[in-house]
Amino acid sequence: MIIVIIGILAVVLEVVAFIWLMPLKAGSPYNLLGFLVMHGFASLCLAVFVSIALPRHLRRPAPAIITLLFGFSFFIPILGLL
Numbered sequence: 001m002i003i004v005i006i007g008i009l010a011v012v013l014e015v016v017a018f019i020w021l022m023p024l025k026a027g028s029p030y031n032l033l034g035f036l037v038m039h040g041f042a043s044l045c046l047a048v049f050v051s052i053a054l055p056r057h058l059r060r061p062a063p064a065i066i067t068l069l070f071g072f073s074f075f076i077p078i079l080g081l082l
Contacts, residue, residue: 007049013042043074 017038021031047069051059059065 003049003052006045006052010042010045010049013038013045017042039077040074043070046070046073 017035020038021035044066047066050069051062051065054065
């Protein structure tokens with residue numbers, strides 16, 4: 001059940017990050033900083049969600065797998081999970 005909550009939290013945080021970025025046309029750098037923080041939390045939740053969903057033999061070493069998945073989802077937002 002906690003896995004589902006983490007997955008839903010990742011989606012909600014990503015939507016909040018996108019909404020946070022919308023008024024970027026105003027020229028405030030704090031909007032971009034807020035987006036990056038929210039997107040980072042969403043990417044971390046997504047990395048944990050996907051690492052738990054992996055088969056048992058692919059979960060080791062856990063910190064390296066989570067870091068790899070985080071990097072994919074943070075730096076390649078749309079295609080990172082695929």
